[in-house]
Amino acid sequence: MKPRKIIAGNWKMNNTRAQTRELIENIIPKAENAACEVVICVPFTDLETAVNLTHTGNIRVAAQNCHFEKSGAFTGEISVDMLKEIGAEYVVIGHSERRQYFGETDVTVNKKVVAALESGLSVIVCVGETLDEREQGITREVVARQVKIALIGVKSLENTVIAYEPVWAIGTGKTATDDQANEVCAFIRETVKDIYGESAASGLTIQYGGSMNAKNAAGLLAQPDINGGLIGGASLKAEDFGVIIAACTL
Ligand code: 13P
Numbered sequence: 001m002k003p004r005k006i007i008a009g010n011w012k013m014n015n016t017r018a019q020t021r022e023l024i025e026n027i028i029p030k031a032e033n034a035a036c037e038v039v040i041c042v043p044f045t046d047l048e049t050a051v052n053l054t055h056t057g058n059i060r061v062a063a064q065n066c067h068f069e070k071s072g073a074f075t076g077e078i079s080v081d082m083l084k085e086i087g088a089e090y091v092v093i094g095h096s097e098r099r100q101y102f103g104e105t106d107v108t109v110n111k112k113v114v115a116a117l118e119s120g121l122s123v124i125v126c127v128g129e130t131l132d133e134r135e136q137g138i139t140r141e142v143v144a145r146q147v148k149i150a151l152i153g154v155k156s157l158e159n160t161v162i163a164y165e166p167v168w169a170i171g172t173g174k175t176a177t178d179d180q181a182n183e184v185c186a187f188i189r190e191t192v193k194d195i196y197g198e199s200a201a202s203g204l205t206i207q208y209g210g211s212m213n214a215k216n217a218a219g220l221l222a223q224p225d226i227n228g229g230l231i232g233g234a235s236l237k238a239e240d241f242g243v244i245i246a247a248c249t250l
Contacts, residue, residue: 024053127165163230
């Protein structure tokens with residue numbers, strides 16, 4: 001089975017409700033005839049607006065984080081059931097910014113992945129090495145560890161997407177070359193194959209993320225092991241996001 005192609009915009013901590021409305025209205029026509037699935041990953045406070053504006057179109061809405069417990073004394077956290085109820089279909093888990101700034105670890109990523117999948121959400125699990133790790137030549141070790149731990153206890157990959165986001169390429173304007181990005185995505189597929197077998201691995205959507213933009217998207221998305229993108233900065237501009245969506249052909 002061929003993987004579903006998915007272009008996802010990770011808005012990070014951007015856009016008020018009014019800005020969300022405007023951006024989505026501009027993205028809707030770009031997504032209308034898309035050959036791929038389009039996902040927008042919005043701040044918690046924009047989820048309801050995003051769900052209401054997209055429920056008839058082919059844009060899916062994602063949250064950018066969740067907690068792994070069902071409920072309880074976890075001030076400031078949001079549960080997977082809360083996300084489900086509001087109409088989110090995906091949740092991004094383990095983004096490097098959360099690992100870097102908010103103490104996310106491989107173990108908490110795994111707990112969140114399991115909780116989200118159990119609740120019926122789909123997950124976009126982010127992995128990727130730092131510049132230091134790449135320079136030390138341990139990219140594969142790091143990525144394999146992140147992937148394997150994230151998936152402990154996950155029986156089926158049906159609702160799982162993996163995003164390869166080298167930390168050194170995020171928000172830096174330094175994109176991985178087409179070959180560099182494809183090489184690690186292919187390695188992720190191999191790693192997954194060892195656990196889940198050939199058919200699950202070949203059907204898994206693996207995205208690339210890190211300074212993907214309107215200019216470099218076509219080259220990256222043409223790579224055999226890259227099945228979509230997770231886009232930060234360029235997803236905040238409807239024009240650029242539209243070009244990237246159009247570059248994602250079947
Ligand atoms: P940029 O596209 O801004 O580099 O961000 C990538 C990213 O972190 C998406 O999750």
